[in-house]
Amino acid sequence: SKLNPTIFVIFGGTGDLNKRKLAPALYNLYTEGYMPSKFAIIGTGRTAFTDEKYQKELLHSVNEFSRNGKVKKDKWDVFSQSIHYCTIDIKSQQTFENLKGEIEKYQADFGENTQVIFYLAVAPNLFPLIAQCLHQYKLTGNEENCRIVIEKPFGHDLESAKELNLLLSGIFTEKQIYRIDHYLGKETVQNMMAFRFANSLFEPLWNRTYIEHIQISVTEQLGVGDRGGYYEGAGALRDMIQNHLLQLLCLVGMEAPISFNADEIRDRKVEVLRAVRPFKPEEISSHAVRGQYSKGWVEGKEVPGYRSENGVDAHSNTETFAAVKFFIDNWRWQGIPFYLRTGKRMNQTSSIITIQFKDVPHHIFSNNVAETWQQNRLIISIQPEASIRLQVQSKRPGLDMVLNPVDMVFNYKGTYENDSPEAYETLLLDAILGDQTLFMRGDQVEAAWELVMPIIHTWENKKSLSFPNYAADSWGPEEAEALIARDGYHWFTLP
């Protein structure tokens, strides 16, 4: 392959993200011929490992978590020769000198165009420390040959996100910084650009004249599981809305870019965030709803309420559900509500975007003819079903004139033979290629924080008296229904 030789250095090399996502993604890229012909993976962590032991650990992980099932032995044997381990202690100069030695060894071996990608799959409090070490030990290279990938969460609020951006920009250029939002790597999320800007059918309708409202709903059946410690300090607004859901909003709401170019696209997205109407403190209660799950039953088994999860305070005020109604103040979207909701321990795991179109201007069919009257809807299902549905009214076959809504469905399954790659395969390959399109630019992250900060402040300053306010396996708190029902709508789910 023509790709530049690449050295991956994974901080958090013994961590969960590497086990579940990064190692399987790198292996799959390798088996599908997308890895550079010369590459090395250097896992780092505090625990000591020999290369052999570390390779065995990763083999377990890849076997367990790869979308392609168990590895092929001959492939793995060759792949694993490129896996190494380096013990790192942030406070120890010696360990960084060792890492530097390893990197230089590969640089010498791989030749001139070798690039280094530092992947920070660690707790966020380590981001600045590691970046500073890379600087101190002169490992930061230049725009062509060195990149740093930063996992989420990028900051805890607007101020800390700004601080982190400032620190990073003192060490790297923006072209070297790859901020992950793994939703952007999802196949169906990438397709939104194609759907909107490679078809002439939809764009003329994609505005306030024809669209009535838009819903972005990302619900999960799982609870917080063993991430209670992290989640307590985060909550649904920080964990999902600030990043994933607002990115989806950008993709739905953005203007057409002039070309498929990273900065061009990110400019258009940031413009959407800047146009979102900021909330005044007194508006929060009518535009945002929070929830926290209580115990309940999931598939015949009793599951604990959030306050009884590991690592969670018994009186916790952290929200596990959030719904927000945004408006975008520009020509395209003036007056059109965007309803966002996300929650854990919900009745369904499903990420869907629904575009509800306005009603026909004049009804020629009487109520009894239209068995069910439904305005046109476009439903983009991101996961688990990967599909796009256009819901239209149709005459039911028969001698009577009776109408009902039907779905025109494009389903990935049945249309395409290949499985979609995992988001991390796409994102790692883009990092190798030096393509920042699917990564967050510094100003984007800050603009997104700016939008959610008033809600965060209001919620933090005022304890919710009704928590927990939704049962596990439900559709969330009643207030979330009321938020949308007040405007005459309801939350949509897939048929």
Ligand code: BG6
């Ligand atoms: C992560 C959140 O960013 O996204 C998790 O921290 C959440 O809380 C996850 O479960 C959802 O991602 P996906 O790809 O499973 O929809």
